[in-house]
Amino acid sequence: MREPLVAVGVTLALVVAGAACRSEGASSAPDGGRLKVATTVAPITSIVSNIVGDRADVEGIVPEGTNSHTFEPRPSVAELLSEADVVYMNGLELEEPTKELAEQNLEDGAEVVELGTKAIPEHEYIYDFSFPEEEGKPNPHLWTDPTLAREYAEIVKDDMSDRDPDNADFYAANYEQFADLIDELDAAMREAFATVPQRKLLTYHDAYAYFAETYDWDVIGAIQVSDFEDPTPGEVAGLIDQVEEEEVRAIFGSEVFPSPVLEQIGEEAGVEYVDELRDDDLPGEPGSPEHSWLGLMRVNYITMTEALGGDASALEGVELRNVAPDTAEYPQ
Ligand SMILES: [Zn+2]
Known part of the structure; x- marks a missing residue:
């Protein structure tokens, strides 16, 4: 008696899958x-x-x-x-x-x-x-x-x-x-950035080069060297001089790359060290509106604007949302 039951089960599953395909918009995958x-x-x-x-x-x-x-x-x-x-x-x-x-x-x-x-x-x-x-x-x-x-x-x-x-x-x-x-x-970024007295960026991780060209920021340096190790003491001394000369208000680290070196540069140059930028680590929990490319951009550009003395309210007014349901799997 077992065999026919299995066969019925398989047939039902195929019918259900076919119906779901037709109603949800069929995929044209080869299989x-x-x-x-x-x-x-x-x-x-x-x-x-x-x-x-x-x-x-x-x-x-x-x-x-x-x-x-x-x-x-x-x-x-x-x-x-x-x-x-x-x-x-x-x-x-x-x-x-x-x-x-x-x-x-x-x-x-x-x-x-x-x-x-x-x-x-x-x-x-x-x-x-x-x-x-x-x-x-x-x-x-x-x-x-x-x-x-x-x-x-x-x-x-x-x-x-x-x-x-x-x-x-x-x-x-x-x-x-x-x-x-x-x-x-x-539009919100441009409005917020217009209130930043000096759009000068010194980051640990060098993630804003194209952004800076488009939005007219000056990336004065990135501390992480090309092999992703820390800079030498000589390089650190050079960066401290540069931060003092350029009179930047804040320097930025990222959550993914905690940097005692950047903290030291901030202390010795007497500027605020903000270690909250995110490179590709989305904020919030998977499934929440914050956990999105938009959420990542919004939090980074609010952080930069405020630390450099600007008004980020235009960016705060951007409602976090995805335009389609985010059912992707994000490995943690
Ligand atoms: Zn990166």
Whole structure:
């Protein structure tokens, strides 16, 4: 008697899956199932999720609060990559070990899409303090500039629409709303930054190079050297002189990279040391509106504005939200 029962169970499951597909917007994945999308750092996972919503399975690879620049995926990530239809990465050499693992494990037809590499041409790459040109790795932090995050979202929208045409209208509508949200953030940033007496930035982690060009900030230095070790005593002395000469009001560290060196520079130069910037560690708990690319941008730019003597109320007025349900998995 056991065999027929099992057969009935299987038939029912297939009927239910088929009905769900038809009512929710069918995926055009080659196997008829939902597309599986892998991403790397959390801000990119959030941008992708704003476009894709619940129409595909989105899973991040780089745990929040780790150094994404030196991150080596565990061998178990190979399994996720072997099932992925597409891997959205930043590129600009940020995730080389993950890219290598992807290339070894992706099935035929699955692809790596480098959002940053597609967003700007090579001649716009910035090489600077922690990313000197002679070492060949450009500054990869395009997502801290909302105008470039919009490019990321557009590339995801176009690419997902090609892979999954049945949901193209959904992706296009999400992109339009996400672009509006970016316009709102962009306007609030410009309003808040206009109140900052001196837009000079000294950070530990060198994550604001593209942002600074777009929003007319002057990045006077980044303390983290290119091998992600601490600077030498001589370099520290030079930075203290520079902070005093430039008369900056505050210097910024990040949660991911606690820095006694930066604290020392702050003390010796007599300026405030603010260690609250976040590189790719989203604020709040997964599932909350704070835990988003928008939440990350808002908290960082409020922190900078206020520490440098500006008025961040325009930024505080930006309502935190995602434009599509964030059902992505964020490894912690
Ligand atoms: Zn970084």
